[in-house]
Amino acid sequence: MPLAQWLNQAVESRPYRVTLAIFGGYAFTAGFFAFLSVVLAHAGATRVEGMWWGVLTSFLVYTALVIWAAATRRPWLTSAIILGGAGAMIFSSPILATHLGATGIS
Amino acid sequence: MKITISDDFRASMNWLHTWAGVAVSCFLFMVFWMGSLAIYDREIDQWMKPELRVEASAETFSYDRVVADLKANGAADSPRIFISTPSERDPLVFAGYQTEDGFERGYYDPVSMQPVELTESFAGTSFFYPFHYSLHLPAGVGYWIVGFSAMAMLVLIVSGIFIHRKIVQDFFTFRPKKAARRSTLDLHNMSSLMALPLHILFPLTGLMIFFSIYLPWSSSVVFDGDEDRKFEEAFAIAAVEPSGDPAPTAFAIDQRIADVEARWAARAPGSQPKADSVNIQLANDANAYLTVREVFPSRAVSMNKNVTSVSLADGAILSDVGDGPAKSSYAWLAGAHFIQFDSWALRALYFAGGLLGALMIASGLMFWIQSRIRKGAIEPRSVRIVRGLSIGSISGIILASGAYLIANRLIPAGSEGFGMGRANFEVTFFYIVWIGTFVHAGFRGKFAWREQCLVIAPTAVLAVALNWVTTGDHPIAAAGQGLTQIWSMDLVLLASTGVALYAASRLKVPAQDVALAKKELDDLSAQAFPAE
Amino acid sequence: MSPFLTFGLLLLAYALSTLGCALLAFSQTRHWRAIVEDRKAAAPRTTKAGWALVLAALVPCVARDGGSFAALLWPLVFAASAMSVAMVLTYKPRWLRSLAFLVAPKSRTHQ
Numbered sequence: 001m002p003l004a005q006w007l008n009q010a011v012e013s014r015p016y017r018v019t020l021a022i023f024g025g026y027a028f029t030a031g032f033f034a035f036l037s038v039v040l041a042h043a044g045a046t047r048v049e050g051m052w053w054g055v056l057t058s059f060l061v062y063t064a065l066v067i068w069a070a071a072t073r074r075p076w077l078t079s080a081i082i083l084g085g086a087g088a089m090i091f092s093s094p095i096l097a098t099h100l101g102a103t104g105i106s
Numbered sequence: 107m108k109i110t111i112s113d114d115f116r117a118s119m120n121w122l123h124t125w126a127g128v129a130v131s132c133f134l135f136m137v138f139w140m141g142s143l144a145i146y147d148r149e150i151d152q153w154m155k156p157e158l159r160v161e162a163s164a165e166t167f168s169y170d171r172v173v174a175d176l177k178a179n180g181a182a183d184s185p186r187i188f189i190s191t192p193s194e195r196d197p198l199v200f201a202g203y204q205t206e207d208g209f210e211r212g213y214y215d216p217v218s219m220q221p222v223e224l225t226e227s228f229a230g231t232s233f234f235y236p237f238h239y240s241l242h243l244p245a246g247v248g249y250w251i252v253g254f255s256a257m258a259m260l261v262l263i264v265s266g267i268f269i270h271r272k273i274v275q276d277f278f279t280f281r282p283k284k285a286a287r288r289s290t291l292d293l294h295n296m297s298s299l300m301a302l303p304l305h306i307l308f309p310l311t312g313l314m315i316f317f318s319i320y321l322p323w324s325s326s327v328v329f330d331g332d333e334d335r336k337f338e339e340a341f342a343i344a345a346v347e348p349s350g351d352p353a354p355t356a357f358a359i360d361q362r363i364a365d366v367e368a369r370w371a372a373r374a375p376g377s378q379p380k381a382d383s384v385n386i387q388l389a390n391d392a393n394a395y396l397t398v399r400e401v402f403p404s405r406a407v408s409m410n411k412n413v414t415s416v417s418l419a420d421g422a423i424l425s426d427v428g429d430g431p432a433k434s435s436y437a438w439l440a441g442a443h444f445i446q447f448d449s450w451a452l453r454a455l456y457f458a459g460g461l462l463g464a465l466m467i468a469s470g471l472m473f474w475i476q477s478r479i480r481k482g483a484i485e486p487r488s489v490r491i492v493r494g495l496s497i498g499s500i501s502g503i504i505l506a507s508g509a510y511l512i513a514n515r516l517i518p519a520g521s522e523g524f525g526m527g528r529a530n531f532e533v534t535f536f537y538i539v540w541i542g543t544f545v546h547a548g549f550r551g552k553f554a555w556r557e558q559c560l561v562i563a564p565t566a567v568l569a570v571a572l573n574w575v576t577t578g579d580h581p582i583a584a585a586g587q588g589l590t591q592i593w594s595m596d597l598v599l600l601a602s603t604g605v606a607l608y609a610a611s612r613l614k615v616p617a618q619d620v621a622l623a624k625k626e627l628d629d630l631s632a633q634a635f636p637a638e
Numbered sequence: 639m640s641p642f643l644t645f646g647l648l649l650l651a652y653a654l655s656t657l658g659c660a661l662l663a664f665s666q667t668r669h670w671r672a673i674v675e676d677r678k679a680a681a682p683r684t685t686k687a688g689w690a691l692v693l694a695a696l697v698p699c700v701a702r703d704g705g706s707f708a709a710l711l712w713p714l715v716f717a718a719s720a721m722s723v724a725m726v727l728t729y730k731p732r733w734l735r736s737l738a739f740l741v742a743p744k745s746r747t748h749q
Binding site for chain 2: 665669707717725
């Protein structure tokens with residue numbers, strides 16, 4: 001299976017890790033910020049507080065993701081979590097936000 | 107609990123640290139250098155604009171009078187008037203109003219309310235300070251470069267801690283007599299570890315402050331993507347519709363502000379809140395309202411905690427900033443980055459800490475270069491390129507900043523030409539010198555470090571001398587007049603002469619390497635200019 | 639608060655922190671040997687005492703400006719102290735000798 005082998009080598013490679021760290025990490029962080037703020041607003045925090053919690057945590061999350069992507073021994077799993085998590089949160093957050101309705105207004 | 111770090115993990119962190127470092131360190135040094143200068147931006151303003159060398163008035167400040175004066179001088183029809191109160195570091199009133207095609211703004215004497223003509227210069231607050239977050243590049247490119255570098259710096263700090271084995275020992279280890287590579291690494295470890303909390307604080311809070319730029323989509327999702335609403339709620343900006351009816355002839359602005367200050371004092375007992383920024387919106391409408399802010403309290407770290415909009419007609423509160431735990435934490439972190447509180451000790455320590463960060467970055471870059479040079483061998487091209495960029499970004503930007511001060515003292519008032527005014531002449535001079543340092547570094551290779559340091563030394567002395575000649579405020583005269591800002595800045599300039607000379611003595615190319623280094627330069631110019 | 643008191647508290651914080659840093663340096667074999675000028679000397683166990691003094695510097699910091707400022711002042715005072723101790727260790731390690739004998743009187747016999 002030369003293709004599978006090539007793919008395995010590719011995800012192990014440093015250029016892939018750097019790309020995953022920068023772009024995958026950014027996407028996950030952007031999704032995380034949105035998701036966290038919306039979830040907190042659903043849980044009873046004001047929308048503004050939800051947003052500020054996102055501000056406080058996002059850049060730390062991004063840093064951790066970059067370290068993880070650079071060091072991981074299971075690049076397939078890491079990629080799946082980062083990219084899958086990013087997709088899920090970016091997709092679901094706006095939908096959850098529309099269901100906030102009149103609640104969560106400061 | 108003992109955390110064991112596998113060699114594998116350490117190796118990947120080492121790789122990350124090395125290459126992330128090379129990628130962003132030149133930008134990071136610029137940001138740290140300009141950011142360190144920005145800590146004293148008001149003081150630099152006073153040095154570069156001698157008209158600011160006045161003492162803050164102790165007289166009570168009246169907004170009503172300022173507004174009356176502004177209205178008598180062109181602001182009569184303006185919908186928006188803004189006023190920043192004078193303070194110890196900012197002795198003049200900064201005020202202005204919206205015109206049909208922009209804003210009219212200026213400085214006013216707080217006692218006579220006469221406009222004060224200042225030396226036309228961007229100086230500390232409009233050149234050095236914005237440089238550290240925007241690099242003065244068009245279309246927001248600079249913000250993204252700085253943001254990327256700040257993110258990389260966080261990663262560099264974490265990876266740097268992981269690859270470190272002896273943390274306590276390296277706090278105090280500096281061996282200047284050992285080989286250059288060893289002492290450079292000592293310097294890098296020492297400067298990183300000592301001020302570690304500060305090195306984390308600056309990039310992290312810098313990113314947080316610009317969250318709307320770096321994560322624009324994410325921050326507005328919770329507001330259903332409504333940007334206006336985000337700013338309204340996050341920064342307590344009231345949205346008021348004009349009534350169409352004309353405003354009454356006089357408003358009691360001072361009274362409204364006093365009421366707002368009393369409201370703030372009531373919710374934080376023990377504090378002495380003082381409004382420092384006032385906006386009058388819909389100034390000519392019956393629905394006119396004030397947005398009153400205490401952006402930078404003098405006796406607290408947290409900034410922007412007090413923002414209230416109040417109706418001018420009846421004093422009704424239109425909006426007030428909310429105060430949850432996350433917002434409060436952010437207010438402290440942002441305040442810790444802006445450093446506008448009144449504490450000379452902290453400001454001086456921050457300045458030293460910022461320069462320590464700059465030293466960490468510079469020594470890291472130099473270590474990268476030194477570890478890639480094999481004894482007696484011709485240097486690889488990558489080393490030459492990184493060194494050239496490093497020299498221009500490190501000693502080059504320091505030299506250009508000194509040149510900027512000299513241009514400020516030499517360019518005559520009212521100079522004009524090439525479609526620009528005096529302030530832009532200064533900036534142009536800065537960039538000419540800065541680009542020159544990159545060119546010089548390209549031609550002179552490893553000799554350029556020392557040569558640029560040897561130019562920085564007299565540049566700093568010249569700046570002090572020119573301040574004396576053009577204003578008469580030599581350090582002793584300035585001390586006599588109580589101009590702490592001026593004599594302190596002169597002393598820092600003179601001290602940097604000493605540092606530059608010391609650095610030059612340490613950066614000398616060793617005698618046994620000179621012949622090889624000269625040969626490398628000859629090879630380089632032979633490549634660049636091949637004989638016909 | 640009078641300016642003398644605020645300056646005094648700042649000085650006290652610096653003194654405690656610097657003393658703590660000196661003890662931390664003593665606990666490191668390489669530094670200890672440089673201070674007592676004995677290549678075989680064993681470093682005293684002053685790490686905990688050193689950190690305790692560094693931590694104690696937090697008290698004058700809080701007393702001076704309150705917790706919010708102290709969270710900034712304390713790490714910065716520590717940086718200044720660490721820098722002072724590092725410079726003394728680099729250029730004048732003998733200056734720390736009298737302090738070293740106070741901590742470990744036996745080291746005098748190694749001379």
